[in-house]
Amino acid sequence: xxxxxxxxxxxxxxxxxxxxxxxxxxxxxxxxxxxxxxxxxxxxxxxxxxxxxxxxxxxxxxxxxxxxxxxxxxxxxxxxxxxxxxxxxxxxxxxxxxxxxxxxxxxxxxxxxxxxxxxxxxxxxxxxxxxxxxxxxxxxxxxxxxxxxxxxxxxxxxxxxxxxxxxxxxxxxxxxxxxxxxxxxxxxx
Amino acid sequence: xxxxxxxxxxxxxxxxxxxxxxxxxxxxxxxxxxxxxxxxxxxxxxxxxxxxxxxxxxxxxxxxxxxxxxxxxxxxxxxxxxxxxxxxxxxxxxxxxxxxxxxxxxxxxxxxxxxxxxxxxxxxxxxxxxxxxxxxxxxxxxxxxxxxxxxxxxxxxxxxxxxxxxxxxxxxxxxxxxxxxxxxxxxxxxxxxxxxxxxxxxxxxxxxxxxxxxxxxxxxxxxxxxxxxxxxxxxxxxxxxxxxxxxxxxxxxxxx
Numbered sequence: 001x002x003x004x005x006x007x008x009x010x011x012x013x014x015x016x017x018x019x020x021x022x023x024x025x026x027x028x029x030x031x032x033x034x035x036x037x038x039x040x041x042x043x044x045x046x047x048x049x050x051x052x053x054x055x056x057x058x059x060x061x062x063x064x065x066x067x068x069x070x071x072x073x074x075x076x077x078x079x080x081x082x083x084x085x086x087x088x089x090x091x092x093x094x095x096x097x098x099x100x101x102x103x104x105x106x107x108x109x110x111x112x113x114x115x116x117x118x119x120x121x122x123x124x125x126x127x128x129x130x131x132x133x134x135x136x137x138x139x140x141x142x143x144x145x146x147x148x149x150x151x152x153x154x155x156x157x158x159x160x161x162x163x164x165x166x167x168x169x170x171x172x173x174x175x176x177x178x179x180x181x182x183x184x185x186x187x188x189x
Numbered sequence: 190x191x192x193x194x195x196x197x198x199x200x201x202x203x204x205x206x207x208x209x210x211x212x213x214x215x216x217x218x219x220x221x222x223x224x225x226x227x228x229x230x231x232x233x234x235x236x237x238x239x240x241x242x243x244x245x246x247x248x249x250x251x252x253x254x255x256x257x258x259x260x261x262x263x264x265x266x267x268x269x270x271x272x273x274x275x276x277x278x279x280x281x282x283x284x285x286x287x288x289x290x291x292x293x294x295x296x297x298x299x300x301x302x303x304x305x306x307x308x309x310x311x312x313x314x315x316x317x318x319x320x321x322x323x324x325x326x327x328x329x330x331x332x333x334x335x336x337x338x339x340x341x342x343x344x345x346x347x348x349x350x351x352x353x354x355x356x357x358x359x360x361x362x363x364x365x366x367x368x369x370x371x372x373x374x375x376x377x378x379x380x381x382x383x384x385x386x387x388x389x390x391x392x393x394x395x396x397x398x399x400x401x402x403x404x405x406x407x408x409x410x411x412x413x414x415x416x417x418x419x420x421x422x423x424x425x426x427x428x429x430x431x432x433x434x435x436x437x438x439x440x441x442x443x444x445x
Contacts, residue, residue, distance in 0.1 A: 115336060122329055123320045132315055133333065136308035140343040143301070144351065163351055171343050178339040182332040185253040189328045 007087030017155035020090045021146050025105070027084055029142060031076050032109040033131050039065050039114060040121035041130070049121070058187040059180055062118065066176075070110040077106060090153065097161040098152025104165050105145035108172040112138055115179035122186055137175070144168045199384045206381050209374045216371065224288035228371075231281035233379035234274050235303070237386055239345055241271030242310070246338035252331035261327040262397035264334060265317070269393065270386045272310045279303050290355065298352040302344040309337045 006023050015023070043049040052061055081102065084090060092098045116134035123129065144164040151161025210229040215222035248264035251257070282300065283293040294300060313333050320326035349356060 119316065119329055119333055119336075122325065123316060129316070129319060133312050136305055136312050137337065137340050139305035139308070140302070140340055140348055143298075143348055147352065160351075167343070167347055167351055170347070171340075174339045174343070175336070178336050182253055182335050185328055186332045189325055 017153035018150055020088050021149035021153055023088060024084050025142055025146050032073055032113055039069055040118045044121040058184045062183045066111055066114045069114050070107055073106045073110050092152055093154030094152050100165055101148030101152055104168045108141045108168055111172055111176045118186055122189055141168055141171050196388050199388055203381045206378045213370055213374055219289055221288050227281055227285045229374055229378045231285050233382045235278035236379055237382040238271050238274035238278055241267050241274055241386055242341055245271055246334055249331035249334035252327055258401055262394055266390045266393040270390050275307050298354045299349045299356045302348050306344050
């Protein structure tokens with residue numbers, strides 16, 4: 001829906017690669033935040049979280065959810081990205097930077113939203129709070145992801161694209177390490 | 190030192206800094222050199238904000254490890270000061286941008302990242318406000334504070350160096366950056382900001398202690414479990430309830 005709406009809105013105008021990179025990441029983040037937020041929240045709502053606590057160590061539960069969310073996001077991107085390329089008229093100049101950037105960003109997105117989802121699931125209020133908590137934290141990653149995609153579309157130098165990729169990797173490691181460290185306390189609370 | 194005297198000294202110190210800022214020569218290299226003196230107030234606020242966020246995260250880590258409400262009060266107080274410093278840095282930065290670049294906001298990476306930082310800590314306070322249970326609020330918000338701190342190096346250090354920015358980089362550590370007069374006033378202003386922030390934080394912690402004590406004692410008195418205060422309080426420097434003396438045993442026990 002997001003991609004079709006964007007395609008319709010920009011049907012008669014030529015988008016710059018900068019605009020295309022931004023719109024592509026709007027679609028990816030939208031798909032990530034709305035879909036992935038259901039992970040731990042759904043477990044709490046269905047009452048299966050207690051069973052999960054008994055069956056698995058906290059780190060194993062978090063790693064499992066991250067892997068599941070990452071796979072789900074990458075699977076949805078298999079449909080979303082070709083549609084975006086088609087509807088937004090995106091022409092990729094450097095496929096390697098473009099694909100590495102998308103995979104890198106998707107992993108970061110899955111890690112961040114999974115941890116935010118765990119926090120929200122343990123809080124009383126649910127739903128929109130996932131977006132409130134995860135979107136500001138995602139800003140640095142989205143900024144680096146957009147610059148990487150711009151490089152992939154030929155609107156920035158390849159060096160900037162690789163710098164963005166390294167930055168995203170560092171960000172994901174930092175967020176993931178913090179997440180694993182604090183998840184134990186959150187999950188048992 | 191008693192808090193009112195400390196506050197008076199800090200107030201005098203900051204008055205001297207303000208006078209010194211106006212006595213400093215206009216900064217060459219800026220489009221309006223006279224207005225560049227705002228860096229004595231803008232940049233120290235930005236650095237103080239990072240320091241207070243760091244202090245808040247440190248106490249949040251202690252909350253996750255020890256689960257003491259006292260650490261939660263300290264963490265919140267530090268994060269509130271960090272947010273206040275962040276607002277000050279944003280406002281003074283906008284004034285500075287209007288003076289030098291003729292627009293208060295131009296989506297420069299540093300302007301964007303400081304807004305993201307403000308949003309992250311606004312989300313922290315939104316999370317706190319959404320959890321009614323005291324203990325769960327303490328642990329979950331501490332978790333988010335640690336999570337939020339992991340983004341600070343990327344927002345404040347990495348992104349402004351990856352993207353083209355109007356802000357100069359490495360001015361404070363480079364020998365070709367600030368001249369010696371500016372350096373002295375600048376770092377004195379930073380010390381002043383930190384002293385003001387720590388003094389306000391101290392008052393906020395005292396108020397937090399008081400509120401917590403009142404709520405805990407009222408709750409325990411109602412349920413007839415006053416002695417349990419000893420187990421859950423955990424403060425080194427606070428008088429606790431003496432079960433024998435009743436609710437207000439100000440000379441009572443202390444716990445480690």
